[in-house]
Amino acid sequence: MSTMSGSSWEELRKQARLLENDIDMKLVAFSKLGMSSAPSGLSSESMPLINSEDMFDTMSMELEQLLNKLSSINDKMADIAPGGNATMHTIKRHREILMDYQQEFTKTSARVSARREREELLRGSSPTPVAGLSRRDQYSKEANHLHSSHILVDEQINIAMEAREHLTSQRQTFKRIQTRFNDITNRFPLLNSLMYRINARKRRDSLILGIVVAVCTFLLLLYAFH
Template sequence: MASLTGSSWEELRKQARLLENDIDVKLVAFSKLGSSSSTSGLSPESVPLINNEDMFDTLSMELQQLLNKLSAINDKMADLAPSGAATMHTIKRHREILMDYQQEFSKTSARVNARREREELLRGGNSSPPPSAGLSRRDQYTKEANHLHSSHVLVDEQINIAMEAREHLTSQRQSFKRMQTTFNDITNRFPMLNSLMYRINAKKRRDSLIIGLVVAVCTFLLLLYAFH
């Protein structure tokens, strides 16, 4: 019976140390979340679906369960403890560690609760729920997915329009190149055509010059006759 009791005692001590290590790590994270879990400056649409407030509340529940479990193990250790001063000192030490953890947990929880109450007062006691308050997490994820899908569809439409415009411009460019090639072929095939066009333009310029001289002489003669 003594051997069984000793084995149970050592097993409980091992469980207590593991719980204490786990609680210690989680308390550090709990304290950090308590210092940065404010979302009062964000609009309801800007608050992420999983924010520091949610993580803080989840971790708070986990820590409360671990502390309760550690307290129960300490009580069992006291019931199964072998007699002796060293054993009593060990039990006392585990209870002191548990008390320190409980105090740290309570202090962080109280600080966050006080901050939440202060933020609620600063918001003017507005009791109306945010637009997304009636939505479950699943509904909010669905809403975000629909927004993303709509954005993707809009982007795809703009890309298609840009590609169609690019294809149209490319087609026009190819048409102009074909026309230019055709004109060059005609010019190379009929070299006399350029010469004919040049003579026609030269004759037009000469006729314009003659008409201009005739008009100038007539105007001069009319002015001369008018002054005489």
């Protein structure tokens, strides 16, 4: 029974090493494919952002299957492993290799997904694309669009700041008027009720004006980025 277990253990180790070598080579090709090297006859400026998407997706599915198979073999190795520190170290090493491969695969897949999303954004930002438009031209148009948006936002911020300064000036004026009225009410107590109503209305008007300015600024910023 021990001999059969040892034989199965060695067979699984052999399968794991073969799979690791296969996955390692495929991950290198997978990463290079994700970099989207320029096709023959095209410059790097006019190449598409994603090259050979079908090939990339096919290799992605193949690598997922290989990684799952390697994970299953590692689990079987752990189940029938002979005792001893050397065996435990071997199992740990195989699992570390698997984890490294999974992280590399995930990182490459995430990078390509981000590039695909960026490509879609670039396509969406050009309602009337020009045939043969280079990637540099696309970036230039996008930069001009962002620059225009920044200018519009700066203008709206300046308007908001001017409105704030105007409100501050009005507040100072109200404070001076209130000081004078306080002097009068100290002399004429019957005016306290009138002052209370004036102050309440002033606070309400200030609150309404502040809310209106804030909403208008928010809507202008929202419009600028859309």
